[in-house]
Amino acid sequence: MKDQIMAPDTVAADIVVSGRGVGKTFADGSVVALKNADFGIKRGSFVSLVGPSGCGKSTLLRLVSGLIAPSSGAVTVHGTPVTGPRRDISMMFQKATLLEWRTALDNVLLPTEIAGTPTQADRNRAMDLLKLVGLGDFAFSFPAQLSGGMQQRVALARLLQTGADILLLDEPFGALDEFTRERLNTELMRIVAEVGATTLFVTHNISEAIFLADQVFVMTSRPGQVAKIVDVDLDRPRPLSIQTSPAFNALVADVRETLGAV
Amino acid sequence: MVAIQSPDAATGNATDAARQLRNRRIATHLGIFLAIVLSWEIASRAGWLDPLFYPRPSAILQSFWLIYVVNGNVWYHLGVTMSLVFAGFVGGSVLGIVLGSLVGLNGTLRRFLKPYVIVLEATPRIAVAPLLIAALGFGVTSKIAIIMLVCFFAPFINTLSGVMNVNQDKLELFRAMGASKWQILRKLVLPDAIPVIMAGERLALTAALSGALVAEFIQRDQGIGSLILVYTRNLNMASAFACIFTLTLLGFLIFRGMEVLDRTIAYWKHEEGRTRVSARRRKAMEGQS
Ligand SMILES: Nc1ncnc2c1ncn2[C@@H]1O[C@H](COP(=O)(O)OP(=O)(O)O)[C@@H](O)[C@H]1O
Ligand SMILES: [Mg+2]
Numbered sequence: 112m113k114d115q116i117m118a119p120d121t122v123a124a125d126i127v128v129s130g131r132g133v134g135k136t137f138a139d140g141s142v143v144a145l146k147n148a149d150f151g152i153k154r155g156s157f158v159s160l161v162g163p164s165g166c167g168k169s170t171l172l173r174l175v176s177g178l179i180a181p182s183s184g185a186v187t188v189h190g191t192p193v194t195g196p197r198r199d200i201s202m203m204f205q206k207a208t209l210l211e212w213r214t215a216l217d218n219v220l221l222p223t224e225i226a227g228t229p230t231q232a233d234r235n236r237a238m239d240l241l242k243l244v245g246l247g248d249f250a251f252s253f254p255a256q257l258s259g260g261m262q263q264r265v266a267l268a269r270l271l272q273t274g275a276d277i278l279l280l281d282e283p284f285g286a287l288d289e290f291t292r293e294r295l296n297t298e299l300m301r302i303v304a305e306v307g308a309t310t311l312f313v314t315h316n317i318s319e320a321i322f323l324a325d326q327v328f329v330m331t332s333r334p335g336q337v338a339k340i341v342d343v344d345l346d347r348p349r350p351l352s353i354q355t356s357p358a359f360n361a362l363v364a365d366v367r368e369t370l371g372a373v
Numbered sequence: 374m375v376a377i378q379s380p381d382a383a384t385g386n387a388t389d390a391a392r393q394l395r396n397r398r399i400a401t402h403l404g405i406f407l408a409i410v411l412s413w414e415i416a417s418r419a420g421w422l423d424p425l426f427y428p429r430p431s432a433i434l435q436s437f438w439l440i441y442v443v444n445g446n447v448w449y450h451l452g453v454t455m456s457l458v459f460a461g462f463v464g465g466s467v468l469g470i471v472l473g474s475l476v477g478l479n480g481t482l483r484r485f486l487k488p489y490v491i492v493l494e495a496t497p498r499i500a501v502a503p504l505l506i507a508a509l510g511f512g513v514t515s516k517i518a519i520i521m522l523v524c525f526f527a528p529f530i531n532t533l534s535g536v537m538n539v540n541q542d543k544l545e546l547f548r549a550m551g552a553s554k555w556q557i558l559r560k561l562v563l564p565d566a567i568p569v570i571m572a573g574e575r576l577a578l579t580a581a582l583s584g585a586l587v588a589e590f591i592q593r594d595q596g597i598g599s600l601i602l603v604y605t606r607n608l609n610m611a612s613a614f615a616c617i618f619t620l621t622l623l624g625f626l627i628f629r630g631m632e633v634l635d636r637t638i639a640y641w642k643h644e645e646g647r648t649r650v651s652a653r654r655r656k657a658m659e660g661q662s
Binding site: 176178195196197198200202204206208210211212214216217221222224225226231234238250251252253255256273 | 540542543545546547548549550551552556560561564565567640641647650651652654655658661
């Protein structure tokens with residue numbers, strides 16, 4: 112659907128994250144975590160990265176974030192090669208990793224503090240983001256006073272605080288119970304659509320991957336590679352019930368087949 | 374600090390019951406304490422205990438009156454000992470924290486220093502006290518050096534391990550945010566290590582009081598330790614006991630002071646600390662907007 116809206120000559124310019132022949136072999140040389148990955152992510156799109164554990168999902172994400180350097184090939188963001196962490200990318204992990212000695216608000220402000228001295232506008236923005244993730248009343252609570260789900264919401268607000276237009280999420284709600292995870296996923300979809308961010312979302316849950324995404328990168332292991340890219344042409348906003356529709360099930364079958372084929 | 378109680382009736386009843394239980398416990402403790410003191414007094418008066426070495430509680434009480442009020446000589450020595458403890462504790466722990474951070478953050482330094490740390494850990498620090506006196510001479514300097522020596526190790530080791538065992542997930546988070554080394558140190562490594570550093574400080578403070586007494590036992594010029602020596606030599610055991618009980622009280626006060634300090638510095642580890650800082654941060658935010 113989307114492709115028809117775009118004029119042909121803007122297609123290349125609209126790829127904000129791309130990888131060409133990206134590979135990663137870890138120090139001792141025996142573990143090929145990622146082999147020869149080629150991909151492009153369109154501006155404002157939501158991409159899920161799905162695959163069994165150990166197939167190199169986190170590695171791919173960390174390569175895009177600049178936390179680690181590729182052994183071969185290159186990752187390009189906004190037209191420039193990634194050489195290290197950068198301000199137009201923001202990352203979130205499976206654990207909330209909040210600083211226990213800071214209030215929720217001060218945790219959200221951390222990236223701003225790292226980048227410089229927070230202004231009143233930054234503080235107000237952090238406050239607004241906490242309200243956006245439903246934690247307006249907990250801005251001055253400490254992590255020890257928040258549940259696991261609430262802590263992950265704070266981490267989500269911190270992710271958005273940077274104002275980066277590329278968001279990388281590594282199994283962000285993987286440690287939470289299913290109900291909390293579904294609710295947070297729904298909110299995440301709403302929020303990234305609202306801020307118009309380009310999102311790369313790692314999960315090992317097939318349904319979750321499809322439900323959230325415009326595109327699913329299906330990864331297989333030994334060696335880790337992007338085996339297939341599946342387009343998800345489902346209308347938005349998507350109700351939870353869409354997961355029982357025939358179109359959805361066809362996509363699940365497609366992904367499952369790719370995963371099972373290796 | 375007493376947490377604000379909700380005016381809820383159930384809570385009120387609960388605290389009433391808790392208070393009653395507490396009062397009963399205090400009464401029991403007081404009863405046991407009086408029984409011990411009384412049997413001591415009786416045993417001494419009946420001649421079962423040699424009053425020369427086990428002075429009667431009444432005599433100790435009298436000595437308290439004597440050394441604190443009539444002569445008032447204990448105050449000076451108390452002041453001397455406390456100043457020593459304070460100076461040695463601060464000096465030793467600052468040294469420990471600074472060196473612990475340096476060694477913890479520098480892998481090369483750590484590798485080269487490790488054997489010495491192990492040797493130092495196995496050596497009773499107090500054994501070095503006479504050498505320090507020989508090197509620095511009698512006087513305040515060598516006393517403080519002895520206290521610094523016994524205070525140094527716990528903060529050093531704890532800072533070292535606290536700094537080294539920084540949470541890897543948090544480190545990755547800081548790296549992903551593009552934090553500088555200095556920012557990682559100030560905003561992550563040091564605050565993260567505070568609780569374990571404070572645990573080291575607690576040990577150091579206990580060691581400081583013992584260190585001060587040993588230093589005074591050796592030098593015998595002034596301070597509570599010297600006073601105990603003098604009283605014992607003159608067979609004035611009641612006054613010696615009064616000094617020892619003074620130290621008990623001092624030790625208790627120091628321990629409480631340390632708790633207060635811990636609650637102030639590692640505030641996020643304690644409910645009331647969180648409440649206090651939370652309110653302060655709220656105020657700061659509201660004041661600015
Ligand atoms: N720092 C590292 N050193 C050595 N091997 C690593 C390192 N990080 C990841 N690996 C290996 O690379 C492979 C892919 O890991 P990862 O990207 O974390 O997988 P996933 O996130 O899909 O579970 C695994 O076999 C893992 O053991
Ligand atoms: Mg992973």
